[in-house]
Amino acid sequence: MPSNVFDSANLPDLLPLYYRRLFPFSLYYRWLTYGGLQKNYFQNREFSFTLKDDIYVRYQSFSTQTELEKEMQKINPYKIDIGAVYSHRPIQHNTVKSGTFQALEKELVFDIDMTDYDDVRSCCSAADICCKCWTLMTIAIRILDRALREDFGFQHLLWVYSGRRGVHCWVCDEAARKLSVAARSAVAEYLSLVKGGDETVKKVVLTDPIHPFIRESLAVVEKYFTQYAIHDQDILGQKESVEKVLALVPEDILLKELQQDFQNERKPENRWTQIRNQAIKKQGAAKKGQHFEKEIMLQYCYPRLDVNVSKGVNHLLKSPFSVHPKTGRISVPIDLEELDSFDPFAVPTISLICEELDRPRRGEEDEKLDDTKENEKDAAERRKIRDYKRTSLAKYVKHFDQFLAQMAQSWKGDLLKKSDLQKQF
Amino acid sequence: MLFSGRRRKVNLNAQSELYEHAVQFYVQPPLENISLNEFETFAVERLKLLKTIETLGVSYVKLSEQYKKKLESESKNLNFPYRSETDDRKIPPGGLSECEKRRKDHISHFILRLAYCQTVHNPYREELRRWFIQQEVDLFRYRFSELHSKQKLEFLHRNNLQYDAISAEEKSELQRELIDSTYGVSGITVEQQDFYKVPFQDALDLVRTRKVYLRAGYAYIPHQDIVTIVLNDFRTRLSKALALTARSLPAVHSDERLQPLLSHLSHAYVGQDYSVQKNVGKFSLEQVDSLSGKSFPLCMRQLHQSLRENHHLRHGGRMQYGLFLKGIGLSLEQALQFWRSEFVKGKVDADKFDKAYAYSVRHMFGREGKRTDYTPYSCMKVILSNAPGQGDHHGCPFRHSDPELLKQKLQVYKVPPSGISQILELVKGMHYQLACQKYFELTHNVDDANFSLSHPNQYFIESQKILGGGKDLKREADVPQRSQEAAGGLAEMSEDLDSFFQDG
Numbered sequence A: 001m002p003s004n005v006f007d008s009a010n011l012p013d014l015l016p017l018y019y020r021r022l023f024p025f026s027l028y029y030r031w032l033t034y035g036g037l038q039k040n041y042f043q044n045r046e047f048s049f050t051l052k053d054d055i056y057v058r059y060q061s062f063s064t065q066t067e068l069e070k071e072m073q074k075i076n077p078y079k080i081d082i083g084a085v086y087s088h089r090p091i092q093h094n095t096v097k098s099g100t101f102q103a104l105e106k107e108l109v110f111d112i113d114m115t116d117y118d119d120v121r122s123c124c125s126a127a128d129i130c131c132k133c134w135t136l137m138t139i140a141i142r143i144l145d146r147a148l149r150e151d152f153g154f155q156h157l158l159w160v161y162s163g164r165r166g167v168h169c170w171v172c173d174e175a176a177r178k179l180s181v182a183a184r185s186a187v188a189e190y191l192s193l194v195k196g197g198d199e200t201v202k203k204v205v206l207t208d209p210i211h212p213f214i215r216e217s218l219a220v221v222e223k224y225f226t227q228y229a230i231h232d233q234d235i236l237g238q239k240e241s242v243e244k245v246l247a248l249v250p251e252d253i254l255l256k257e258l259q260q261d262f263q264n265e266r267k268p269e270n271r272w273t274q275i276r277n278q279a280i281k282k283q284g285a286a287k288k289g290q291h292f293e294k295e296i297m298l299q300y301c302y303p304r305l306d307v308n309v310s311k312g313v314n315h316l317l318k319s320p321f322s323v324h325p326k327t328g329r330i331s332v333p334i335d336l337e338e339l340d341s342f343d344p345f346a347v348p349t350i351s352l353i354c355e356e357l358d359r360p361r362r363g364e365e366d367e368k369l370d371d372t373k374e375n376e377k378d379a380a381e382r383r384k385i386r387d388y389k390r391t392s393l394a395k396y397v398k399h400f401d402q403f404l405a406q407m408a409q410s411w412k413g414d415l416l417k418k419s420d421l422q423k424q425f
Numbered sequence B: 001m002l003f004s005g006r007r008r009k010v011n012l013n014a015q016s017e018l019y020e021h022a023v024q025f026y027v028q029p030p031l032e033n034i035s036l037n038e039f040e041t042f043a044v045e046r047l048k049l050l051k052t053i054e055t056l057g058v059s060y061v062k063l064s065e066q067y068k069k070k071l072e073s074e075s076k077n078l079n080f081p082y083r084s085e086t087d088d089r090k091i092p093p094g095g096l097s098e099c100e101k102r103r104k105d106h107i108s109h110f111i112l113r114l115a116y117c118q119t120v121h122n123p124y125r126e127e128l129r130r131w132f133i134q135q136e137v138d139l140f141r142y143r144f145s146e147l148h149s150k151q152k153l154e155f156l157h158r159n160n161l162q163y164d165a166i167s168a169e170e171k172s173e174l175q176r177e178l179i180d181s182t183y184g185v186s187g188i189t190v191e192q193q194d195f196y197k198v199p200f201q202d203a204l205d206l207v208r209t210r211k212v213y214l215r216a217g218y219a220y221i222p223h224q225d226i227v228t229i230v231l232n233d234f235r236t237r238l239s240k241a242l243a244l245t246a247r248s249l250p251a252v253h254s255d256e257r258l259q260p261l262l263s264h265l266s267h268a269y270v271g272q273d274y275s276v277q278k279n280v281g282k283f284s285l286e287q288v289d290s291l292s293g294k295s296f297p298l299c300m301r302q303l304h305q306s307l308r309e310n311h312h313l314r315h316g317g318r319m320q321y322g323l324f325l326k327g328i329g330l331s332l333e334q335a336l337q338f339w340r341s342e343f344v345k346g347k348v349d350a351d352k353f354d355k356a357y358a359y360s361v362r363h364m365f366g367r368e369g370k371r372t373d374y375t376p377y378s379c380m381k382v383i384l385s386n387a388p389g390q391g392d393h394h395g396c397p398f399r400h401s402d403p404e405l406l407k408q409k410l411q412v413y414k415v416p417p418s419g420i421s422q423i424l425e426l427v428k429g430m431h432y433q434l435a436c437q438k439y440f441e442l443t444h445n446v447d448d449a450n451f452s453l454s455h456p457n458q459y460f461i462e463s464q465k466i467l468g469g470g471k472d473l474k475r476e477a478d479v480p481q482r483s484q485e486a487a488g489g490l491a492e493m494s495e496d497l498d499s500f501f502q503d504g
C-alpha cells in the first residue's frame, strides 16, 4: 500500500520523476495560452523557480511548451511561481530599455492563509492546520466564490490548495486578467471585512443598512457557525475565549447582562442563544453597535485576504501543480462540487504518486511507436496521460481539464460572435 | 505662449461665452496668448491650490463641512472660482472678476498639464503625474459637489455625458438590494431616482467602499452618486490628455524660456526628500534603541519594539521601518547588519537571511533591481495606504490603533492624562498628524512644535534638534526638492519591491 508520508530529503529523487512523468504540461500550457487569442501571452509570462537551498530565480520565460518542459525537467524546481504577462519576454528583462519592461496582465488572484486566523482559532497556530480549522477555508471559498461570480460577474475561477495551510484563487476571465491595479485593489477591498492588525480588538464593524454582499456572506457563515465556532472551537466554553468574545460586545449594560447570564449558563450553545437574544433586543432599540452578534460571527469566520497579493499585477503566486517543498503535497485544484468533503490531508504527496507509478501495470502494453516525429510526440503524450491516470493525481488533473474545457467554451462563444459580426458587415 | 497652432485674438465677448460656467471639463485648450509672467503666476497659484487639496484630504473627510470651508477660502485667496454663481458686483479692489477667475482656472490647468505630462520611463515622474491627476480630480469633485442638482444636469448635457438608466421594472425588482446598498437611499427615493448601470470598473470608489449594489459585474449607481461616474470620466480623460500632450511636448520643450519653468514647476513642490542620504553613519547601531525611545515617532517606535520582541517584521513593516532608518542615516552596511542580527535571533538563520532578505535591503538602497532609490514614507502614505492587517505592526498608531490601545500605550510612555485626552480628541476628529505633533510637544516639553508634521523623518530631525543631538543634522532647503509624498503616497511605486518581500 503506497503511503502518503513524505520526507523532504527525498525531493531530489522524486522531482525528476514527477516532472518527467506526471506534471500535466499540456493542460498547463493550454491554460496559460488562453486559446491563443492574444499574441505572445504564454511567451511573455513570467515563471519563477525556487531551487534547492532556497535559491530563487525570477524572470524565466519560455517560447513553447517543449521549452518549458525541457527546462523544468532539467532544473527540477522545488517550487514554481507564476507572475504577470509582461510587455516583453521576461527572460530578456535586462536587455530592454529600463522602464519599458512592464507587467501588463495577470489573473486576479486571492491568497488566504490560515496563519492570518491565529487570533480566532484555538486548535492550532502558525503553519499548523487540522480538519477543525480547515472549515475556515471552506467558508472562505464559499463566500468569495459566490461574490466573485454573482457580484462581479466572473465565471472562470480556479481554486487551488496551496499545499500546506491555505488556498489560492485564480480568476481567469479575460476581464479579470485585464484589470488595473486600482480595480484589483477595489475588488479586494470590497471583499475585505476584517480590518486591523494586532493593535485592533474589534476588527469587524457593520453599519446600517447591511449591504447585500454582507448579507449573503453572513448566510454562508450561518451554515457553519454553530458546528465550527461553538462546538469545534468552543469559543464560549473556556473563560479565556469567552472573554475574547465578550470584548466584542458594545460596552454598556449589555456586557454586564451577558456576563451575568453566563454565570448561570455553562452550555456554549445556550450562551450563543443568549448573545443572539440580546442582539435582537438591541436591534429593537436601534442604536450603534446593534449588529454585534453578526460582527462576532464575521470576526471569527470571515475570510481574511492578503490584500497585497491581489492588488499587484506583478505579484507572484505559487503555481497549481507545484509541489509544496515542506509537506510534499501537490497544489491541486479543488472541485467545489466536493468542497465540503475536501480534506487537505488526503491530498496526495509527491512520494505517494511516485510510488503509485511504480506499481505494476494492469496488463497494459506499450503501444508500438511510429517512426514519424509527430506520432512519437503523441505517443509520449499518451503515455504520460496513462501515467498520471494510475495515480491519485488523476481526479485533480481531470478537474483541471474540465475547468479548461469550460473556459474554451466561452472563447468559442466569443469567436462565433466575432465572425457573426463580420458576416453582418 | 500659445496653446494651439492657431493664433486668434479672443475678444471679451467670446471670453465671457467661453467662461459662462464655473465648473469646467477642460475640453478645449485656451487659444489666447499670455505673458510669461502671467504664465508663471497662474501655474504657481494653481499648484498651491492643489497642494492645499492634498493636505486637506488627509486632515479632513473629503467634502465634509470643514473641508469645503477651507477649500473655499483657499480658492478665494488664490483668486480661483469657488461659487457656482457669478456675482461680479462685489469684486474687491485689485481682485479678479468671476470671469477672469474662470479664465485663470482654465489656463492654469492647461499649464500644469504641460508640466506634469512627461513621464517617459521614469517612475518618479510617473508618481508626480499621478499626484497631479489625483489633486485635479479632488478639486473637480469639490466643485461639482457644490452645484445644485439642476446645474449638475446642465453640466452633463453641456459636456455630452450620457449614462444609461435602468428600467422601472428592473428598479422595482431590485428595490431591496438598492436600498440596502446605497447610502442614504430609502424606498421612496429609490422610486424617484434614476439608477445608472455601469461596469464596476467605472465606479471603483463606490465599489471599494461598498456603497453601491453590484450584480454580474455592473454597479447600480443612484443619481445622487452620479458624480462618481463623472469623476471617473474626468480622470480617464485627463490621463489620456496627458499622454497626448506628452507626445506633442518636444515642441514646447525646445522653447528655452518654458523648459526650465516647466520642469521647475513639476518639482517645486513643498516637501523635503528624505531619501537623499545625509548624515550617513552619524549614528551607531547601539544608539538605535535609545533613539527609538527619544526621537522616533510612535509609528517607528512601535515597529522597533515589535521587531525587538518578535525578531521579525512582515513586509509592510520592513518597508516602512527600513526606509525610515535609511532616512535617518543608516548606511547600507549598517542596515544589513541591523536586520540580520535581529532576524537571526528569530526563526531565520544567517544563511536564509542572506538569501531571502538581504536582497531587499539592498534594493531599498537602490542597489538592486531597477535601482530606484526608494523614498522613506511620508505620514500621508503611512496613514492612507496599505492599512495593517493581521500580524502587521506598520501604519500610524494614531490612525490604525484602537483608541483604547492607543491610550494604554500613551500611558506606558508616561504622557500625562490631560495630554492623552487632548491627543484622543484630535484622533477622534481624524487629525492624526496633529495628534502626533501634540505627542511630540508633550514628550519634548515644548509648547509649540513650530513645524507642521508631514513626515516621520521630519519628526526625527526636529526631535534631535531639540534634544541637542542634531546640531549638525543637515536639512538644507536648497537640495533638489522632490515630492516624497507626491501622491504616490498611494501609488504602486514600491510594488515592484514588494514582490521581493513575500513571506514564504
Ligand code: SF4
Pocket (backbone or CB within 6 Å): B297, B298, B299, B300, B378, B379, B382, B383, B395, B396, B397, B398, B432, B433, B436, B454, B455, B456, B459
Ligand atoms: S503622524 Fe506620521 S510620524 Fe506620527 S505616527 Fe503617524 S505616520 Fe508616524
Ligand SMILES: [Zn+2]
Pocket (backbone or CB within 6 Å): A121, A123, A124, A128, A129, A130, A131, A132, A133, A134
Ligand atoms: Zn486547527
